[in-house]
Amino acid sequence: xxxxxxxxxxxxxxxxxxxxxxxxxxxxxxxxxxxxxxxxxxxxxxxxxxxxxxxxxxxxxxxxxxxxxxxxxxxxxxxxxxxxxxxxxxxxxxxxxxxxxxxxxxxxxxxxxxxxxxxxxxxxxxxxxxxxxxxxxxxxxxxxxxxxxxxxxxxxxxxxxxxxxxxxxxxxxxxxxxxxxxxxxxxxxxxxxxxxxxxxxxxxxxxxxxxxxxxxxxxxxxxxxxxxxxxxxxxxxxxxxxxxxxxxxxxxxxxxxxxxx
Amino acid sequence: xxxxxxxxxxxxxxxxxxxxxxxxxxxxxxxxxxxxxxxxxxxxxxxxxxxxxxxxxxxxxxxxxxxxxxxxxxxxxxxxxxxxxxxxxxxxxxxxxxxxxxxxxxxxxxxxxxxxxxxxxxxxxxxxxxxxxxxxxxxxxxxxxxxxxxxxxxxxxxxxxxxxxxxxxxxxxxxxxxxxxxxxxxxxxxxxxxxxxxxxxxxxxxxxxxxxxxxxxxxxxxxxxxxxxxxxxxxxxxxxxxxxxxxxxxxxxxxxxxxxxxxxxxxxxxxxxxxxxxxxxxxxxxxxxxxxxxxxxxxxxxxxxxxxxxxxxxxxxxxxxxxxxxxxxxxxxxxxxxxxxxxxxxxxxxxxxxxxxxxxxxxxxxxxxxxxxxxxxxxxxxxxxxxxxxxxxxxxxxxxxxxxxxxxx
Numbered sequence: 042x043x044x045x046x047x048x049x050x051x052x053x054x055x056x057x058x059x060x061x062x063x064x065x066x067x068x069x070x071x072x073x074x075x076x077x078x079x080x081x082x083x084x085x086x087x088x089x090x091x092x093x094x095x096x097x098x099x100x101x102x103x104x105x106x107x108x109x110x111x112x113x114x115x116x117x118x119x120x121x122x123x124x125x126x127x128x129x130x131x132x133x134x135x136x137x138x139x140x141x142x143x144x145x146x147x148x149x150x151x152x153x154x155x156x157x158x159x160x161x162x163x164x165x166x167x168x169x170x171x172x173x174x175x176x177x178x179x180x181x182x183x184x185x186x187x188x189x190x191x192x193x194x195x196x197x198x199x200x201x202x203x204x205x206x207x208x209x210x211x212x213x214x215x216x217x218x219x220x221x222x223x224x225x226x227x228x229x230x231x232x233x234x235x236x237x238x239x240x241x242x243x244x245x246x247x248x249x250x251x252x253x254x255x256x257x258x259x260x261x262x263x264x265x266x267x268x269x270x271x272x273x274x275x276x277x278x279x280x281x282x283x284x285x286x287x288x289x290x291x292x293x294x295x296x297x298x299x300x301x302x
Numbered sequence: 303x304x305x306x307x308x309x310x311x312x313x314x315x316x317x318x319x320x321x322x323x324x325x326x327x328x329x330x331x332x333x334x335x336x337x338x339x340x341x342x343x344x345x346x347x348x349x350x351x352x353x354x355x356x357x358x359x360x361x362x363x364x365x366x367x368x369x370x371x372x373x374x375x376x377x378x379x380x381x382x383x384x385x386x387x388x389x390x391x392x393x394x395x396x397x398x399x400x401x402x403x404x405x406x407x408x409x410x411x412x413x414x415x416x417x418x419x420x421x422x423x424x425x426x427x428x429x430x431x432x433x434x435x436x437x438x439x440x441x442x443x444x445x446x447x448x449x450x451x452x453x454x455x456x457x458x459x460x461x462x463x464x465x466x467x468x469x470x471x472x473x474x475x476x477x478x479x480x481x482x483x484x485x486x487x488x489x490x491x492x493x494x495x496x497x498x499x500x501x502x503x504x505x506x507x508x509x510x511x512x513x514x515x516x517x518x519x520x521x522x523x524x525x526x527x528x529x530x531x532x533x534x535x536x537x538x539x540x541x542x543x544x545x546x547x548x549x550x551x552x553x554x555x556x557x558x559x560x561x562x563x564x565x566x567x568x569x570x571x572x573x574x575x576x577x578x579x580x581x582x583x584x585x586x587x588x589x590x591x592x593x594x595x596x597x598x599x600x601x602x603x604x605x606x607x608x609x610x611x612x613x614x615x616x617x618x619x620x621x622x623x624x625x626x627x628x629x630x631x632x633x634x635x636x637x638x639x640x641x642x643x644x645x646x647x648x649x650x651x652x653x654x655x656x657x658x659x660x661x662x663x664x665x666x667x668x669x670x671x672x673x674x675x676x677x678x679x680x681x682x683x684x685x686x687x688x689x690x691x692x693x694x695x696x697x698x699x700x701x702x703x704x705x706x707x708x709x710x711x
Contacts, residue, residue: 133339134561
C-alpha cells in the first residue's frame with residue numbers, strides 16, 4: 042500500500058515485517074498462539090505507522106522535499122534503527138516459535154504438506170481479500186485509492202489527503218504485524234532477514250501493478266512457483282534471477298504491471 | 303655540536319621506548335550479524351578472553367596485545383575491504399581469519415600477494431588451490447573431505463547403505479564439502495539417487511524433502527548453513543524422509559549452536575552431524591571445561607550462545623598458538639612465525655596440533671555425533687553426556703549409531 046498506492050519509498054517495510062516477527066516471538070514465548078499475537082499486534086503497529094507517516098509528512102512531504110534520495114534515506118535510516126535495536130535486544134541468533142500447526146503436516150494421498158505453510162497461505166489469502174474489500178467497498182478505502190490517483194481532486198471533494206495517507210500508512214504497517222507472525226511461523230528469523238526480502242517485495246509490487254491488492258497475491262504466487270521450477274530444472278544459480286527476469290519481461294509487454302491500470 | 307648529538311641520542315632512546323610501548327595489534331573481521339553471526343559473536347568472546355588473559359600475564363614481548371575486529375555481516379564481498387583497512391589503516395601486526403569458509407575464501411589472494419601469516423578459523427579447504435605457505439587453519443577436519451564426509455559415509459556403508467541423496471547450499475563451504483563427498487561416494491561404490499543444490503538462505507525445503515522421500519535413499523548427506531539447517535530439520539520432522547533412510551545429516555552448520563539446538567529440541571533426535579567438541583567422556587578435557595565455565599558467564603551477559611562448545615575453545619586456541627609462536631621466536635616476523643608453526647607442535651587447550659603442508663590439521667579429529675533422547679526444549683540437557691553420542695571416529699566413539707527411524711521413536 043505504501044509503495045504501490047501512496048508513492049512513498051517505504052524501503053523499511055521488510056524491517057517492520059521482521060519487527061512484527063520478533064514482537065510475535067516475545068508474545069509467543071509467553072505461551073500465546075503466534076497468529077493471535079500477530080492479530081493483537083496489529084493495532085499497535087497501526088499506531089506506529091500513523092506516527093511514522095506524521096514524521097515523514099512533517100519532515101519531507103510538507104516541505105516538498107520527499108522526492109528523490111531524501112525520502113529513501115529516511116526509510117533506510119528507520120530500517121537500520123530497527124535492525125540495530127533488534128540486535129541489541131535479542132542478539133543475532135535466530136528465533137523460532139511453537140504452535141500446534143508447526144511441525145505437523147497434512148496428507149493428500151502420497152503427498153504431505155506442512156501445516157504451517159497452509160496456515161500461512163490461508164491467512165495471507167484472507168488478509169489480502171480483506172484489504173481488497175476494504176479498499177473497494179469503504180469510503181476511506183476508496184479515498185486511499187483516490188489519493189493515489191489525484192490528491193488535488195480528493196481535496197476538492199472535501200477529504201483531507203494527509204489524513205487519508207496517514208491511515209493508509211497505518212494500515213500498511215499494521216499488516217506487517219500479521220505478516221511478521223506468518224514469517225516466524227514459516228521459519229526462523231534473525232534481525233538481518235529484511236535484506237533478503239527487500240528486492241522481492243518491490244519486485245512483487247511492481248510486477249502486480251502499483252496499487253493492485255489481488256495482483257500482489259498472484260504476482261507472489263507466480264514468482265514462488267517460477268523460482269521452484271527454475272531451481273529444480275535450470276539450477277540454483279538462476280533461481281535468484283527469476284524475479285527480476287520475469288519483471289523485465291512483464292514490464293516490456295505491460296508497463297503498468299500485470300494488474301495495473 | 304655535542305648538544306645536538308646528545309639531543310639525537312635522547313630522541314632515539316625515547317622513540318625506541320615509545321615503540322616498545324606500542325601494543326601488538328591483532329586484527330580480524332568476524333561475522334557478528336548475518337547467517338554466521340551467532341557463532342561469530344561466541345568466537346569473538348573467546349578471542350577477547352585470550353587477549354585479556356595474555357595482557358594480565360604482561361602481554362607478549364613486553365607489549366600489550368590490542369585486538370581489532372570488524373563485523374563482516376557474513377558477507378564475503380565486504381571481507382577484502384576490511385582486511386585491506388586492517389593492514390593499511392589500522393596497521394595491524396598479525397591477522398586472524400573470520401569464522402567460516404565463505405567469508406575466508408575472498409581474503410586468500412590478498413594474504414598470498416602480501417605474503418602474510420593468516421590464522422584460519424574453522425574454514426574448509428580454502429587453501430586447496432592457493433597453497434599459501436603461511437596459512438594455518440585451526441579446524442579439526444584437516445584437508446579434504448575424508449575426515450568429515452568420509453566418516454559419515456563410512457558409517458552409512460557399515461549400516462548396509464547402498465544409495466545416497468545429496469543436498470547442498472550453492473555456496474563455497476557447502477560445495478567444497480559436497481564435492482569432496484561426491485568423490486567419496488563414487489569411491490565407496492554408493493549409488494546417488496538424488497543430488498540437488500539449493501540457493502543459500504532458502505527457508506522452505508518441502509519440495510526438496512518430498513523429492514528425497516520419493517528417491518528412497520539409504521543415506522541423506524546434507525551440507526547446509528545455520529538458517530537452512532534449522533529449516534531442513536523442521537521439514538524432515540513435518541514431512542518425513544521415508545523408512546529407507548538409515549542415516550541423515552553430515553555437514554549441517556548451525557546444529558552446534560545453542561539457540562538452534564534449543565529451538566529445535568526433540569526434532570533433532572536421530573540426526574547425525576559433525577561437531578568439534580561435545581560433552582562426552584572421550585572428549586573430557588579439564589582445560590576446556592574450566593574455559594567453558596568462564597565463557598558461559600560472559601556469554602550470558604552478552605546474549606550469545608551460552609553453551610559455546612563448537613567455536614569458542616578453538617578460537618581461544620588460535621590465541622594460544624600465536625602466543626606460543628611469538629614467545630618462542632621472540633619476534634613478530636611473519637616468516638619466522640610461519641616457519642615455527644610449520645615445524646613445531648602447537649600446544650593448545652583443544653589438544654596438541656601439528657599442521658600439514660597446506661596448513662591444515664595433520665591429524666584430523668571430527669566427532670560425528672548422533673542426537674539422542676532430546677526431550678523438550680531445555681538447553682541444560684545438552685550439557686549432559688548421552689545427548690550427542692559420538693559414533694565416529696573410533697578413537698572418540700561413545701556409542702553405536704542407531705538407524706534414523708529408530709532413533710526418532
